[in-house]
Amino acid sequence: MLLTVVIFLPLLAAGVLLAVPRIPSRAAIGVWVAASAVDLALVGWMSWRFEPGEGASGVVDGLAYEVNLQWIPTVDAGYHVGVDGLSLPLLALTGVLFLACAIYSLREPDRPHTYAALFLFLQTACLGTFASLDLILFFVFFDLSIVGMYFVIAGWGHGNARRSALKFFLYTFIGSLALLVGFIGLFLGSEERTFDMVALAANPPLADSPVAGGLVLLAIGLGLAVKTPLFPFHTWLPDAHTDAPAAGSAVLAGILLKLGTYGFVRIAMPILPDAWQRWAMVAVVVGVISVLWGAFVALAQTDVKRMIAYTSVNHMGYVLLGLGAAGLVASADEEARIVATVGAMYQMVSHGLLTGALFLLSGVLWSRGHTYAFDRWGGLARPAPVFAACFAVAAFGSLGLPGFSGFIAEFQVFTGALQAAPVATVIAVIGILVTAGLFLLALQRLLAGDTAVPSEADPDTTEEGPDLDRPDGTTATAIRPRTATRMQDLRGHEVASVVPLLVLAVILGLVPRVLLDVLEPAAMAVVELVGR
């Protein structure tokens, strides 16, 4: 019951926001912050009381907060939700990142009611996906997240927003339909004809038909690869990210991409263990290509946000490398495969925090100068030290410096994958070097050197604009001296949204046991299931 409340509380708040248009604009975002905060508190309570079940196999049993209601009995699909070591960290991440986005958007001037309502709707969709233990329920929430994000990009994006939103929608919708086809294959292939993940994982379908199993895995893999995104299907990502509003990008990269990788761990691996073992090398190779492709293309970008977007492809490549290695049963022992799986799952959380922070920070650039181009900015360390510090921390975390969560994640992925796929792993390490280079380059271009701030930002987009709606009518701040060397540092709400994400990334880097204790039993269970 608690889990259901956690999932639908944001939706309820969204409904209230839409139904009561009299809530003043500022209070609308306030409602969003409050709802997200309460939701996060509930997730926190859940994690505190979380007890992984006996035998520590979080996939087949040992679920906490489980609810199982019938929904469509004719095809045995149900409202089956639950929490285990796989989903709990991602639920917590969702709670944290959405709260950060809410705080970041405190001054959102444009249709704040609808904006807040959309994000709350998205939050429900994401939490629901992570908590689903039924394929159809998973699909429902998965698809709703696409719808929500489409409207966020189309309605509040900039640049070519409408087009990017459409591209995003089409790509991911194709992916989700491939996923649906795969799910139907699982349903028809299973002995008892059910969509229930727990039942399917306990008695995997299509075990004795390698061709059908491979095709179903192909459909599911395609669907998740688009969403993740992996190498050939990633082209929607930079456009969507660049044109989305900052909070939208943060959620897109921090949470929505994880829906794809989470699907691999939750659905593809335990439910199709044979097929996963057989095709694990493909996953490894696609992972490595994504690592390198993402890193090198990111290196070539002239736009901060596009660069960060491409590093997401790179980071998701590590995840797939780890998960693929976990399926190489013949060439690695169980210990190594568990380490790889834990690393992949750690990377999901770590990437959510760090990339979320990076996107919010790039949103700061947009709000100040309406451009992400590297050559328009420079020497920001002097006028905006807090921004510079935050950006530097996020960048160092993202390139995998020890002391940050990203390091723990990548270290484990490489350690675990080395035995199973040594060549691939060594190649993938190059990705680390390139990302290190590109982040350092970005830091240098943005923060060091002579101060440069885009000067001819058009007057009607000065970031003080929202101040106009202060009830006391202070309009003085709206007149900004448009000099070339003015860069306002982070404001209170921006600090309050970004810094906690970075702090969490550091905590997870210094005290990884907090998260490892949750992840490891679940990873063991997954590896055991894949090894069948």
Next chain:
Amino acid sequence: MSGGGERVLALLPELLLLLGAVGGLLLGLWTPQHRQWRVRLLVTAACLASAIAAAVALFEPAERVFEGTWVVDTTTGVVRIVVALGVAVLVWLASASLAGHPRETEAYVLMLLGGLGSIALAASGDLLLLVAGYLLASVPLYALAGFAKDSAGVEATMKYYLMGAFVGVLMLVGVAALVLAAGTTGYLDLAALLPEASPALLAVGVLGVLAGVAFKAGAVPVHFWVPDVTAGTTPPMAAYITTIPKIGAVAAAFRLLAELFAGVPLDVPLLVAVIAAVSMTLGNLAAFSQTDVLRLLAYSTVSQVGYLFMVVAVAARTDLAVPALAVYLAGYAVTNIGAFAAVAATPAARTITDWATAVGRHRWLVVSLAVCLLGLVGTPPTAVFIGKLAVFVAAWDGDLIWLVVVAAINTVASLFYYLRWIAPAFAGIPAAPSAGEGAPGSGPRTAAGTAQRLQRHPVIILHMAAVVSLLLGLGAGMWVGVATSGT
């Protein structure tokens, strides 16, 4: 077989509709022009009573009455309920443009009779009744299509009528061939005799009969009338013509495949599967470039029939077909009526841009439209999503995996044009962007000027459709379980 007179009550839902039609006509004669809303109430009451009677009948075991010509089973039951409720809603949708019209009563009565024809199609267990149902579901619609008596409507009627008459003759030829082959018209007898019949006669028969139901359903290759008639008539009538007869026709096709053609040596399921694939593909491709909302919806209905025919193709091959058909029919009816209600709400706005402008800042209208249109795409958790899921599962289970893949690709393609409508409407909301924030209290409800241009009943119906679509989807388990428990 149960020839006893007491089983007349098995047709109670139809009788109620007929009584409503006759009673409405009589009442209309005795009622002054400006009080014709009484007829509307009577017609609505008849529809609701019919739907309730049909719902009660759902719980009784399936049977064949009147020498087996009239089948009362789950499929019929669902069609009865959906058609009756649909007609009731559409009467109110049409009332916005019909109120005070000199022939108001006639329109309502014709709508009821067309609904009756649709049910007859769905329930027929005999070829002759199928033909009668075809005519009853066609003739009133010809009149309704040209009801406005303007040039576009007359042209639409002519096209519709000529096409209908032509296909009707084809259908009669098909029926004649089947009768010639087997010497009987009852489905059960035919099903037993047809497998030994001559393949040539069978082929003519199958093609002719299928052409008839495909025409009523608006499926390729006899779909040409759909865009012209839809765009030529008024939005409420377009909603009626693209919803009510389709439901009966698809159910009729389903019964044909499930009973009549189940054992014939021709690959009829493949033929239907091809019709389905071509319908959805052509409908989607043609809809891409439409800027007129009615034409866009018209092609959208052609593509929707494609998905419905998927389940028709596997009617005889899987147990999952009946629930799938029930869900999709109900979901389609609700969602399609909702989409047309959105057009009817702004009768003057015919293009996508006009519509977005006319709706202006009514954000709930846009939300409801998005629910309906995304529902037609099959976005969860709406009714059509459940329908699509069920149809995909059924088609796959019936060994038509290629059709599932085609349908999935088509679903993505359909997104293009639905989003082409949603996106401007959604972007139209910020009529006053950040400047509007200057006065915090002046929320989005101030656009009184635009509010007057919206028709009240269609707006209510649009919202209702969106809500019902969501409820049908979320509550799918309950009602599908209940609806299909009778079998």
